[in-house]
Amino acid sequence: xxxLFNTEYYSVFSVIGLFWSLLTYWLMFSKRGQGLLSNPxxxxxxxxxxxxxxxxxxxxxxxxxxxxxxxxxxxxxxGYGKSEISTFADALGAEGRMTYAVFQxxxxxxxxxAFVCFLMSVFRSTVKRQIxxxxxxxxxxxxxxxxxxxxxxMPVIIMHYPADSGALLxxxxxxxPVMDWLKYSTHALAWIVxxxxxxxxxxxxxxxxx
Numbered sequence: 449x450x451x452l453f454n455t456e457y458y459s460v461f462s463v464i465g466l467f468w469s470l471l472t473y474w475l476m477f478s479k480r481g482q483g484l485l486s487n488p489x490x491x492x493x494x495x496x497x498x499x500x501x502x503x504x505x506x507x508x509x510x511x512x513x514x515x516x517x518x519x520x521x522x523x524x525x526x527g528y529g530k531s532e533i534s535t536f537a538d539a540l541g542a543e544g545r546m547t548y549a550v551f552q553x554x555x556x557x558x559x560x561x562a563f564v565c566f567l568m569s570v571f572r573s574t575v576k577r578q579i580x581x582x583x584x585x586x587x588x589x590x591x592x593x594x595x596x597x598x599x600x601x602m603p604v605i606i607m608h609y610p611a612d613s614g615a616l617l618x619x620x621x622x623x624x625p626v627m628d629w630l631k632y633s634t635h636a637l638a639w640i641v642x643x644x645x646x647x648x649x650x651x652x653x654x655x656x657x658x
Contacts, residue, residue, distance in 0.1 A: 465557020485572035549603035598627035
């Protein structure tokens with residue numbers, strides 16, 4: 449865990465990501481934050497913040513993919529495991545693994561709050577039924593927390609590679625892929641709930657107009 453206390457792995461993006469993440473949790477749990485997200489204009493604001501963040505992170509992912517000889521970074525792979533971690537880490541080499549760790553703790557800190565703020569603004573301002581709204585809120589929390597943990601802990605694995613023994617590393621090799629799996633699964637499920645609720649709400653509106 450000493451990696452997480454080494455300042456050379458952090459950048460200005462780490463600071464921006466930290467404050468944005470704290471703001472996201474405030475928006476997620478506070479009544480005032482939820483009220484702000486319920487305004488349709490929140491979708492526009494969240495989208496304006498998300499687009500440049502995703503553009504920059506995508507650019508960095510492309511750079512890392514080239515650096516590894518065509519293997520995409522682990523956090524954009526769905527359902528990876530220990531063998532994929534080893535393959536990617538070997539392909540990066542020592543300097544590449546350092547670059548990846550800096551990316552995960554820096555630029556990649558922009559993507560999670562960007563995605564979840566947009567997601568929350570959409571369901572808070574468009575979903576009117578309480579049960580789907582609560583389901584989406586739970587899924588958003590699981591998504592955001594799992595991706596933050598995965599992005600924070602993957603550098604510990606990468607910067608200790610090829611070491612993989614000991615209680616901590618063994619636990620991380622098992623748990624971090626699960627966190628990334630949860631990230632994609634809950635995010636996708638939240639959008640499915642939103643789309644299905646839109647269909648139900650639309651059908652109800654049409655019925656009321658008939």
